Amino acid sequence: MILCCGEALIDMIPAPVTTGGTGFVPHAGGAVYNTAIALGRLGVGTGFLTGLSRDLFGEQLRQGLEESGVDVGFAVLSDLPTTLAFVRLTDGHATYTFYDENTAGRSLFPDQLPDLPDSVRALYFGGISLISEPCADFYAGLALRDADTRAIVMDPNIRPGFIRDEARYRARLDLMIARADILKVSDEDLEWILPGPGPLAEKAQAIQSKGPRVVIVTRGSEGASAWLADGSHAEAPARKVKVADTVGAGDTFNAGVIEALNAGDLLQKDRIADITAAHMESALARGAEVAAVTVSRAGANPPWAHELSGLDLA
Template structure:
C-alpha cells in the first residue's frame, strides 16, 4: 500500500449561479488528497493519513476517498473544522486563499503518529501540510521514523506566500529530503530551494548529493525530467490537452508516476535502488497522461484506469 500523508481540504471553486452572479461550489481537494484519489482510481492499493474533521466537509472528504477506493483507516478524526481554500482562476491558473486556523488537518501533533502495518511499503508527503504547524512536524517525524523501512516520495509544492518562518521551513525540508528516495519539484520549486544561477540539471544534481536517489523536475507545458545520482537523466514531453484549469495537475501527475512504479514492483526499500532511466521514463509518461486528462476537466478530477486503458 502507498500511504499518502498530508492535507485534505475543501476547494471552494468559483461557479456562475443561475442568477448570473458568481458563487462557490465545494470540491474535495488538497495536494495529497488529490494524489491519493488519483492512485485509487488507477487501481493502486492506497491509504490516506491526515487529520479529518467529523463536520459535514470532513464527511464529504471521507466519502470521496471511499468512492475512489482509498482507505481512510489511518486518518485522525476530530471535531475541529475542515480547512477551506477559496480558489480564484485567471487564464486557467489557480490561486488560493486558505482558512486553516485550528483545523482538524493542521492540529496534528507528533505524539499522534500511528503504528503502520507491514503492508504500507511507501509513504508520500508534500503540499502545505509541510508548512503549517504543528502538523508539519507530525509529517516530518513520520518521515524520519519510517524512512529506513519504507520508500519515501516528497513533493513540497512550495507556496512562498504561505510560509511564515522561511528558515524553519527550509530546515524541515532539508531534514525530510535527506531521507527521501524520490523528490518531485517544479522548476519554480527548484529555483526556490536553490536560488541563484545554475542549470536545472546542476541544481537537481546538487539535491541528489543530499541523499535523494531520484529528482523529478516538472516544467508545465515543457514536460518533465528525472535525474539520478550518477548523472543519468531522462525526459518526456507534456501531453497535449485543451486546458480548462490546472487545479490538481501536479498532484495527479504524481499519482501516475507512483502508479507505474508500484505496478512495476519498485516501491519497496529492497527494489527502489533498481529503478533505471527507462523505468522512470515510463513513469513520467504515465504521469503526463494522467495530468493531461485532469487539466482538461474542471477542478481536480483524475481519470480512472479504464479511461486510460490500463
C-alpha cells in the same frame, strides 16, 4: 499499500450563479488528497493519513476517498473544522487563499504518530501539510522515523505565500529531503529551494546530492525530467490537451508516476536504486497521461484506470 500523508481540504471553486455574479462550489481537494484519490482510481492499494473533521466538509472528503477506493482507516478524526481554500482562476491558472487556523488537518501533533502495518511499503508526503504547524512536525516525524524501512516519496509543492516562518520551513524541508528516496519538484519549487543563477540540471543534481536517489523536475507544458541513482537521466514530454484548469495537475502527475513504479515492483526501499532511465521514462509518460486528463476537465478530477491506455513498464 502506498500511504499518502498530508492535507485534505475543500477547494471553493468559483462558478457563475443564476442570479448573476460568481459564487463558490465546494470541491474535495488538497495536494496529498488529490494524489490519494488518483492512486485509488488507478487501482493502486492506497491509504490516507490526515486529520479529518467530523463536519459536513469532512464527510464530503471521506466520501470522496471511499468512492475512489482509498482506505480512510488511518485518518485521525476530530470535531475541529475542515480547512477551506478559496480558488481564483486566471486564464486557467489557480491561486489560493487558505483558511486553516485550528483545523482538523492542521492539528496533528508528533506524539500522535501511528504504528503502521507491514503492508505499508511507501509513504508519500507533500503540500501545505509540510508548512503548517503542528501537523508539519507530525509528518516530518513520521518520515524520519520510517525512512529506514519504507520508501519515502515527496513533493513539497511549495507555496511561498503560505509560509510564515521561512527559516523553520527550510530547516524541516532539508531534513525531509535528506531522507527522501524520490523527490519531485516543479521548476518553480527548485528555484525556491536553490535560488540564484544556474541551469536546471545543475540544480537538480545539487539537490540530489543532499539525499534523494531520484529527483524529478516538472516544467509544465515543457514536460518532465528525472535524475536517477545510477547517474542516468530521463525525459518525457507533456501531453497536448485543451486545458480547462490546472487544479490538481501536479498531484495527479505524481500518482501516475507512483502507479508506474509500483507496477514494476520498484516502489520499495531496496528497489529504488534499480530504477533505470527506461523505467523512469515510462513512469514520467504515465504521469503526463494522468495529468493531461485532469487538466482537461474542471477541478481536481483524476481519471479512472479504464480511461487510460495500458501501462507498460518493461
